[in-house]
Amino acid sequence: MNYNYRYRLDPSDTHRETLDRHRDLYRQVYNHFLYRLNHNDGTTKYGEINQLPSIKQWWDNLTDLYSRTLQNVVERLYTNLSRLKDAKDNGRAVGLLKWKAPTEYRSFTYRQSGFDLKNTSGQTVLRLSKIGEIPVHLHREIPENATIKQVTVKKEPTGEWFAAFGVETPEAPPEKPENPEKCVGIDVGILKYAHDTDGTAVKSLDLSDERERLEREQRKLSRKQHGSNNWEKQRKVVAERHAMLKRKRRDFIHKLSSYYASEYDLVAVEDLNVAGMMQLDSNSRNRASAAWSTFLRLLEYKCEREGTHYIPVEPKDTTKECAACGVKTNKPLSVREHFCPSCGFTADRDANAAWNILSSGLENIGVGYSESMPVETALPTGTTSVPAKRVIETGSPVLKERAVSAASE
Numbered sequence: 373m374n375y376n377y378r379y380r381l382d383p384s385d386t387h388r389e390t391l392d393r394h395r396d397l398y399r400q401v402y403n404h405f406l407y408r409l410n411h412n413d414g415t416t417k418y419g420e421i422n423q424l425p426s427i428k429q430w431w432d433n434l435t436d437l438y439s440r441t442l443q444n445v446v447e448r449l450y451t452n453l454s455r456l457k458d459a460k461d462n463g464r465a466v467g468l469l470k471w472k473a474p475t476e477y478r479s480f481t482y483r484q485s486g487f488d489l490k491n492t493s494g495q496t497v498l499r500l501s502k503i504g505e506i507p508v509h510l511h512r513e514i515p516e517n518a519t520i521k522q523v524t525v526k527k528e529p530t531g532e533w534f535a536a537f538g539v540e541t542p543e544a545p546p547e548k549p550e551n552p553e554k555c556v557g558i559d560v561g562i563l564k565y566a567h568d569t570d571g572t573a574v575k576s577l578d579l580s581d582e583r584e585r586l587e588r589e590q591r592k593l594s595r596k597q598h599g600s601n602n603w604e605k606q607r608k609v610v611a612e613r614h615a616m617l618k619r620k621r622r623d624f625i626h627k628l629s630s631y632y633a634s635e636y637d638l639v640a641v642e643d644l645n646v647a648g649m650m651q652l653d654s655n656s657r658n659r660a661s662a663a664w665s666t667f668l669r670l671l672e673y674k675c676e677r678e679g680t681h682y683i684p685v686e687p688k689d690t691t692k693e694c695a696a697c698g699v700k701t702n703k704p705l706s707v708r709e710h711f712c713p714s715c716g717f718t719a720d721r722d723a724n725a726a727w728n729i730l731s732s733g734l735e736n737i738g739v740g741y742s743e744s745m746p747v748e749t750a751l752p753t754g755t756t757s758v759p760a761k762r763v764i765e766t767g768s769p770v771l772k773e774r775a776v777s778a779a780s781e
């Protein structure tokens with residue numbers, strides 16, 4: 373099974389200098405290969421990786437870098453390229469790959485080799501080839517039987533360095549039940565964060581206070597002289613506010629995804645609904661789409677770990693269709709109620725969508741509605757709307773003792 377662990381590093385000033393120098397060189401290499409990609413026809417990932425030795429002949433500093441990590445930079449470029457193509461194939465308006473400015477290229481990855489985690493006189497250190505041994509805050513242990521596959525070191529805008537370990541343990545992931553009993557469909561939304569078929573609606577996380585505080589610090593920054601000592605101090609304050617906002621959001625989606633993965637045998641969820649997103653302005657659209665894909669990624673990973681079926685469902689007509697009879701009715705986003713002109717079924721718009729998501733999910737794996745989930749009786753039970761705060765504080769949207777175990781990641 374695969375796990376991810378993230379730890380804070382405690383680099384010395386010399387380490388910091390080296391880390392930053394390497395990070396910037398990797399960035400330049402990325403931009404170099406991006407230039408080659410845009411100016412040469414028919415470049416391929418492996419063809420370009422094979423160019424590295426000859427590039428090292430004239431680009432002196434590259435010999436200071438770890439060569440496997442250097443290859444990884446080229447791989448990253450081609451991964452970004454294929455993601456862009458996928459987005460384009462899905463009908464999204466995409467631009468070209470962008471140059472990375474110094475602040476935009478924050479991490480690099482050692483894969484398979486060139487690193488070690490070891491204990492020297494009570495202190496755990498991360499040895500990175502060509503960089504050195506950096507103390508790590510190991511706040512929780514990596515399982516002893518785990519193999520570390522890769523490590524990504526990243527500098528946050530606050531100036532802190534982190535190491536994210538991708539590890540693999542010999543245990544196979546738990547088997548997914550053949551006849552899943554506890555099944556849930558989740559409609560991930562914009563006004564509400566999530567609405568599920570068990571009648572739980574989780575409100576969106578309210579970060580307006582945090583956002584306001586961040587904006588206030590940003591305004592202060594804009595009044596300082598760029599590059600001055602005060603400016604640099606204020607830039608750190610802004611970065612910390614930013615990090616705090618991100619931590620809160622992550623904490624929320626970690627807990628919510630843990631809850632669904634551990635409470636259910638099967639989770640059906642709508643794949644990124646681009647059409648729904650288009651009704652937002654571009655700023656909130658970007659924010660919502662980023663949060664959404666992070667939530668789906670975490671949910672998939674946690675379901676895998678818990679032996680829960682994770683079933684992404686194509687976002688098509690889930691809001692239009694009637695969950696009781698299947699007849700389609702158009703309704704704009706402002707209409708919050710589903711009323712079926714054909715069978716008279718009435719439900720909350722998102723509850724109706726969640727049921728449609730669950731039934732397509734079950735169809736996808738070849739299971740129909742079971743006796744335990746009669747649509748008509750389960751649907752009108754009403755909805756409990758809970759604030760996102762409850763998820764953060766108790767790890768679960770439902771007020772039950774059993775949910776406590778879900779609070780840990």
Ligand SMILES: [Zn+2]
Pocket residue numbers: 694695696697698699712713714715716717
């Ligand atoms: Zn109907």
